[in-house]
Amino acid sequence: MKVSTAPKLNKVEITSDFWRRYRQLVVKEVLPYQWAVMNDEADISIAADPQNNGQDKNSHAVANLKIAAGKMKGHHYGFPFQDTDVYKWLEAAAYSFSYHQDADLKKITDSLIDLIADTQEDDGYLSTLFQIDEPKRKFKRLQQSHELYTMGHYIEAGVAYYNATGNQKSLDIAVKMADCIDNNFGSDDGKIHGYDGHPEIELALSRLYEVTNEARYLKLAHYFLNQRGQNPDFFDKQNEVDGIERDLIVNMRSMPRTYYLAAEPIKDQQTVQGHAVRVVYLCTGMAYVARYTGDKDLLAACDRFWNDIVKRQMYITGNIGSTTTGEAVTYDYDLPNDTMYGETCASVGMSFFARQMLNIKAKGEYGDVLEKELFNGALSGMSLDGKHFFYVNPLEADPKASKLNPGKSHVLTQRADWFGCACCPANLARLITSVDQYLYTVTDDAILSHQFIANNAEFDNEITISQTNNFPWDGEIKYDIKNHNNIAFKFGIRIPAWSQNFELTVNGNETNAEIVDGFIYLDITNSEAIELRLDMTTKFMRSNNRVNADYGKTAIQRGPIVYAAEEADNEAPLWNYKVETAKTPSYEYDASLLNGVGVLNVKARKQVLDSIDTPLYTRIADMPEEKETTLTLVPYYSWANRSDGQMSVWLNK
């Protein structure tokens, strides 16, 4: 690794009104709520969605840890990876301390670290299902066990907690865990030549490597990536030895190898396949390891998978996953809006991947996608009250269809209290509390500002950068760079793909710098006042016409925000509106609506609804009358916070 010539980033304080609200919400509502749920102290109902796994009102996640630690009697309850709900919550709490010191919360999290330490076995192993109920099956059914996935999530939490609080125990647990895995997996004789059914450990070990500098962890992460798919029957053979019928998760054995991204080695895989969250977690691990090792095959795979996702498998909101079967991607350009999946975790994971790709290369597209996730696909996963969550994020929804057409029963039209498989709520919480870590990337020779989330940042040499704006509602972005020591560095500002028109001034003077791979670079040697004016005109978007589902339709975007029509604002059915794309929409910020959102009013023509006595099929000569009307649109992330009803991102035109 080259040492960067650009000043090191030390601290970021988020000042954005938009994000401060979300981050305070997580501190005040989300973390206490989720802690209560995981301690079985909240009065919740669990959504009867396909991931329910028959769970009732209990999470039991903390209880599992207590039982495994010998502090409670009982059996494990829930999914094999139930522990990870706690770890992701712990990680979210750790990040929150950077902007909200909370002694009460700290007491809880310190005790939680103690509990986890007590639960961990002497050899470093930790997975409560196996410790409590299946001690002889450790590492024996990796297709389904999620043991490395589970420990990976602890390692991430432990690293984060150590970084946030200096709690040595939290790091020690992670180190002991990684050593346990290193002792059990690898190419040496006697070790398991395999990998987990769910990628995660690769990115977790990379993060542990970053904090410990222990090369073994990076090497082990690299091993897992290289080993994946080398022996496509690895899981099958393990299952046979373990007892073929003794599944840990019903129906998982029947999933194809592609579901686990284990059908072929990564270097041979040309397109992304399988479970969407596995895809983006794997990609994130690949990007970490590729960067630290320089492995060219891995770097090429990162590019290949990135392009396949972003150019051919991603919804306009950043959501990923076209089918509920296997919660999976399907094939290039297959992006149905009403039967899709678009799991919140996949958008969270895609944010991880984008951030790591920015570390590999200063390419604006990575920042574009990160922004797309932050303001749309990921954020949609949580209600404005912080206590209701989407697992599935559709782009077209209809309560009647969800209730009465079984092919859409996985599409909830109101966020749920909790899930049997509760991976999403805490995953989104940790993204929000750590969003300050997603704003800058310091490359070999530049500071990149790729997100327009207002903040005050401190760098080495007393350099500070203060970004002020009212983004995402306004496009005026101001940078106040203080550089009293006159350090020379490059400052790269992302010009979003949605703003090909922009104005940029430095100390009031227009610049003529060119865009290089999505960034404009300024040579900074003094304190500077930079003003960027982004193009916030409303854009009517279309899909590449290889996408069947969106043909002849338009989605409407303003800045980074993708808009949606909701029945709360517009008389159903929503498909009866034809947007008039030649007319300019009006925009107004409404502080009283949905915690404050920019609202679009779009001219449209609406067909008079046919009577129920109108024949089902008639000649097009008998078209119903069309009336001039207005469609009111709200940001996609804010949908389903009012009355239950239809919603659509793609509109007829």
Next chain:
Amino acid sequence: MKVSTAPKLNKVEITSDFWRRYRQLVVKEVLPYQWAVMNDEADISIAADPQNNGQDKNSHAVANLKIAAGKMKGHHYGFPFQDTDVYKWLEAAAYSFSYHQDADLKKITDSLIDLIADTQEDDGYLSTLFQIDEPKRKFKRLQQSHELYTMGHYIEAGVAYYNATGNQKSLDIAVKMADCIDNNFGSDDGKIHGYDGHPEIELALSRLYEVTNEARYLKLAHYFLNQRGQNPDFFDKQNEVDGIERDLIVNMRSMPRTYYLAAEPIKDQQTVQGHAVRVVYLCTGMAYVARYTGDKDLLAACDRFWNDIVKRQMYITGNIGSTTTGEAVTYDYDLPNDTMYGETCASVGMSFFARQMLNIKAKGEYGDVLEKELFNGALSGMSLDGKHFFYVNPLEADPKASKLNPGKSHVLTQRADWFGCACCPANLARLITSVDQYLYTVTDDAILSHQFIANNAEFDNEITISQTNNFPWDGEIKYDIKNHNNIAFKFGIRIPAWSQNFELTVNGNETNAEIVDGFIYLDITNSEAIELRLDMTTKFMRSNNRVNADYGKTAIQRGPIVYAAEEADNEAPLWNYKVETAKTPSYEYDASLLNGVGVLNVKARKQVLDSIDTPLYTRIADMPEEKETTLTLVPYYSWANRSDGQMSVWLNK
């Protein structure tokens, strides 16, 4: 029942080229092929569709009968209703004797009757699964057993075979069977107060009543209809007594009561629900019994269900069933084209229902729907070679989607050799061999000619009606009525909904008779030469705009034939064409294509396909160029007889 004043119909000989080809195909190819399959003598592969039930290459249907008759050793194999494949085939063969005497086939079918008689138990019971492997569970798990469904299918076959050949044994078996059911079911103490999970016995008993005049059978059919849904937990209680886990068909227990049409009494049910084939079989039984008993509640339910299906739940091709889950209807106006079901059997059953509704009331709509099924939704179930079959009939198909999107895996894009649940192939065969029975309805005071399938028909009093035409390709329909005895009767001719424009002459003179409920009535007293000229212009159709899936699209129809675009004729993707509905399509009959079809060429604009390097989402300002082109369309029933590829009925416009 009033005695009709109209002459009784005695015989119909089909002369239509279109239907003669199909009927010869059934005799020459379909019946021998299906007989070979059911005897496990054909080299077939069974489609890996959701109905497969794990069956391999064997049908075993005839073997089950032989085993139950003690002529072979072994166990039952296949679905509980495997026997019905044989019975429907026998029924198809029986009808074929009316136009093709075949001594070899007759030898086989006579022997089959003997085998069935040998299989039948002394008390009349016949269901090989229970006779061979579960003798203690007879009538104990009617939710899943299909015993009355199975015996109902024999009764239909037995009646048909007796009518066709005079074979008394075939009728005796049916009578004995009905007596067995009558002894076991009914309101009397000690009898089972229940009904079969799958309607069929109701229509079968009605047919037996027609041939025997035995009122007990009609009464029993009426009992089953009235009892249905009166005790919604009937199946649950039976399952408990039988042993809750001892399912006969995996997953059937978890189906909702609506799946079985057993959630509430028929008279209370406002909309159709559940398994589409159960719906139309039940409706057919309802229509029979309503007519014979005059039961007003049943008559009202017939009208209600008919309207709900035809006005709100039917595809333009006549197909029914919007979801693969439970092979079911969903809710009003929910008619997705790519994830739909549209089972061949549902269209066959809808033809039964339509025919019975014509017996209740002379309403052209019933003839319209019957025609729609015969020329589209039902006929699509068989390939032109008679040896390949569709179970599911989609209106939009894409081999890539069927292969790679699990939500469409039930949609085959090429017809299969056979199915694990092989209900459709023989069902369609019996419809085709009996199509002569679907052309005339003799009402209280009129002969109705509601189908334009050329034929020679003989009535009482030496009246003959010869209908000649080249339908469905041409719209000139000629009737030559010979009425040497100068009998006075009304002759009703259906004016199809698709032909609001028409010309009608009697002996060369224009008539000014008005259309009454879809029919024009002529008073006949002499021999007459009638000429009807139907409107065969190509029609661009649309859906009622309450249908989301078809919004902004058009389907193209000429006469009764609904057309489809196939990749065999048009460069994919098919969604990139916009039909120019203002331009007149050209039509030409091509004798060399698909056994002779009328081909439509429609003007269209086609977008140049975006590059794979084009971003997935761009501004609509950057629209791809459109080019003038022509879309070639073939009849829907004939699709998937060439190379595998995309197909679409609804086209962008």
